[in-house]
Amino acid sequence: MMALTALLVSGAAFASETTLGAPVPWGMGLQAAGGVIKERIHDFNTLVFWIIVVITIFVGVLLAWVVFRYNAKSNPVPSTTSHHTGLEIAWTLIPVLILIVIAIPSFRLVYFEDRTHEADLTIQVQGRQWYWNYAFPDNGGFNYDSRPVDTADLRDGQLRNLTVDEPLVIPAGANVRVITQGVDVIHSFFVPSLGVQRYTIPGRTIETWFRADRPGTYYGQCNQICGVNHWFMPIEVRAVPREEFDRWVASARQRFADTMPAQGSAVAAAPAAAPAAAEGGALTIAEVR
Ligand SMILES: [Cu+2]
Incomplete structure (x- = not known):
């Protein structure tokens, strides 16, 4: 019954082929599984x-x-x-x-x-006071900050205290290896609907993994009390089909180019082919929102 309610809620708010991993009103069971x-x-x-x-x-x-x-x-x-x-x-x-x-x-x-022995992709997660930073070492090494959207700025379909400006985008169906690192204090990367939770501890690098088997949006929050804004440190994972992920990567490599380590021509050459795809990628992300 609970799962049915969750399905109905997700069906109403999002396109039919996407799953919604989020808390639901009066929800008493576990969140619907995304993977x-x-x-x-x-x-x-x-x-x-x-x-x-x-x-x-x-x-x-x-x-x-x-x-x-x-x-x-x-x-x-x-x-x-x-x-x-x-x-x-x-x-x-x-x-x-x-x-x-x-x-x-x-x-x-x-x-x-x-941990997974067959990772398709590695991402690096840093908990910081009070936002998340995601890095994509397999895709040029760009990284970006992910910050919550203030309640006053929410648009239709966005969730209070859960929606962020830059979600963590991953390909659906891929085994995502997560490397967590701490910067200031201990945080915890926690996405209930994907069954993943790991501390980010200063001075340590910890590994875990997750997989979203269905495209969708999966929300989580910092799960370790980490200071005054601990409550406002949401995580938004968007699992998209592989082609859409590739478009997003192309766009992200441009937008966050200044964060990429200089690696000679390999990194520098890639954005040349990307502008059209980059716009398409950004558009798709915006459309889903
Ligand atoms: Cu935190």
Whole structure:
């Protein structure tokens, strides 16, 4: 039901083929999955949820039975049993088995989320007080800042405290390796609908990955209290088809050319072919908004 609501909301606000990874009013479950990691998180969550339901019902029934059957009125002469070997083995072994049933998929998921061995693309994420900086080392090394849009400046379809001026654009379906770095204090790169979360810690470089299997817009926020504007440090990931991503890269290489390390002719030559594509790329991004 929750997933259905999320789907309806996303269908209303965005084109039908895009997914919306964002909080929804009265949402109580996990956000809709935009990729494989979040799907596995959903599966694991469902498994643990039903284990909890069964245990809660079992303990509730047991408690009610003891209260009604063995209260002082119904059971004036209490049993003097102090040990029951069979029972003690059971209430030790069964919880151990339950924990094993939870632990195996849990560890599998932790290691799956941890890093990818087949990255199609590497991006570098820096949390800063109070905005994000994204770098594309595979695409010329340009980088840019991503800052939130003030509520007063929001346009139609933009989300309060979530929409940013320069989203993180990635190709849909690609394994994106994320390298996080800290600059000032600890921040945390967190996009719930893509199932990705990593600290950005000064003096450290940490790796993780994510994949958006469907084109769409996925929102997140800094997830580590990092100062007075921590609440206003949103993340907007836009997953687009490969061709659109390539157009965006061409445009970004021009717009953020001053941030690219000088690497001789390879970098300098690339923008020559780009102007037309660059405009197209920028237009497409604007259209989606
Ligand atoms: Cu932060």
